[in-house]
Amino acid sequence: MRRADTCRRRFPCAVAGVFAAFSIAIAPLSTRAEGQNDCKGTVYLTFDTGHMGVAPLVAEALARQQVRVTFFAADERTQHGGSSLDDHWAPWWRERAAEGHAFASHTLHHTYWRADAGVDAQGQPRFKVRPSAGPRAGESFTVSAAQYCQQIDAAAQRLRAVTGREPLPLYRAPGGKTSPALLAAARRCGYTQVGWSSAGFLGDELPSESHSNRALLARSLRTIGDGDILLAHLGIWSRKDPWAPAVLEPLIAGLKARGLCFRTLAEHPAYAPLIRPR
Numbered sequence: 001m002r003r004a005d006t007c008r009r010r011f012p013c014a015v016a017g018v019f020a021a022f023s024i025a026i027a028p029l030s031t032r033a034e035g036q037n038d039c040k041g042t043v044y045l046t047f048d049t050g051h052m053g054v055a056p057l058v059a060e061a062l063a064r065q066q067v068r069v070t071f072f073a074a075d076e077r078t079q080h081g082g083s084s085l086d087d088h089w090a091p092w093w094r095e096r097a098a099e100g101h102a103f104a105s106h107t108l109h110h111t112y113w114r115a116d117a118g119v120d121a122q123g124q125p126r127f128k129v130r131p132s133a134g135p136r137a138g139e140s141f142t143v144s145a146a147q148y149c150q151q152i153d154a155a156a157q158r159l160r161a162v163t164g165r166e167p168l169p170l171y172r173a174p175g176g177k178t179s180p181a182l183l184a185a186a187r188r189c190g191y192t193q194v195g196w197s198s199a200g201f202l203g204d205e206l207p208s209e210s211h212s213n214r215a216l217l218a219r220s221l222r223t224i225g226d227g228d229i230l231l232a233h234l235g236i237w238s239r240k241d242p243w244a245p246a247v248l249e250p251l252i253a254g255l256k257a258r259g260l261c262f263r264t265l266a267e268h269p270a271y272a273p274l275i276r277p278r
Helices: 012-021 055-065 091-096 144-161 180-188 211-224 248-257
Strands: 041-048 070-073 100-107 111-119 125-132 142-144 228-231 260-262
Touching: 055 144, 070 144, 091 100, 091 144, 100 144, 111 144, 111 180, 125 144, 125 180, 142 144, 144 180, 144 248, 211 248, 248 260
Parallel strands: 041 070, 041 228, 041 260, 070 100
Antiparallel strands: 111 125, 125 142
C-alpha cells in the first residue's frame, strides 16, 4: 500500500535496540503466546504487501511470538525484481498458511480508487483508478464495477493458488481510499472492505526522519486497545529506517504484557459471520 542487516538471523540488531528501551516495562510480564481464556482484550494485526524485503524477518518474529495475523496481498514489485505473489514468493506464502495465518485480497495490481466516474449505459457505476503495480502501473483510467471486482478477485485467486487455502471474503482498498459506490460494488461481488483503527495505524509508512521507530512504538503501546485492527506492511520503499522488524516484536510483547490477545480477522465479530463453513 504505502511502503535489515542483522546481528544474527535469530535476533536483528534493530529489534534488540528498540526492545531494550522498553525491557524494564515489559520484562516483569510474560511474553508467551496468549492463552485462550485469559485475554483482557483482542487486537487484529494485519499486514499489507510491499517490497517484501522484511517479510522473512516478520515471519520469524510472528513465529517466535506465536501470533497469527491477516495478510492482505497484492502482486507488488519487490526488491528482488519480481513481484510479491510470483513463484519466488509462493513457498513463503505456503509456510504462512501452514502456520495458521489468514489471507485476503489487496487488489491484484494495488489499484487505488481515485474518484467515482458516473455510470455506464446499463446504470452500473464506473470508477477512476490508478494501479501502482502491474502492466499499467502509474496510469489513471476508468473501469467498470465488474472490472474493479476482477482486480479484487484476481488477488484472491492467486492467494488461493499459492497458499492452498481459501482467502477470506474481505479485501483492503489500497490507501484505504473508497467511496460508498465502490464499497457497494465490492459487496455485490462478495467482498467486504476492511480498513484499520485510528490507533492501529502503526506508522510504518511515515518518514523515519520525523517519526522514529522508538516514537512509533511508544505511541502504539500507549494508544492501542481492545478491538483495534492494526496495519503494517511487508516493506515500505520510502522509509529509510524500516519499521519492521525493529518495532514489531517489542510491540507484540508489550501488547501481550497488557493482556491483549492476537486474532486473525476470521475471528473478528464483524467479519466471522461472512465466512462460509469449509
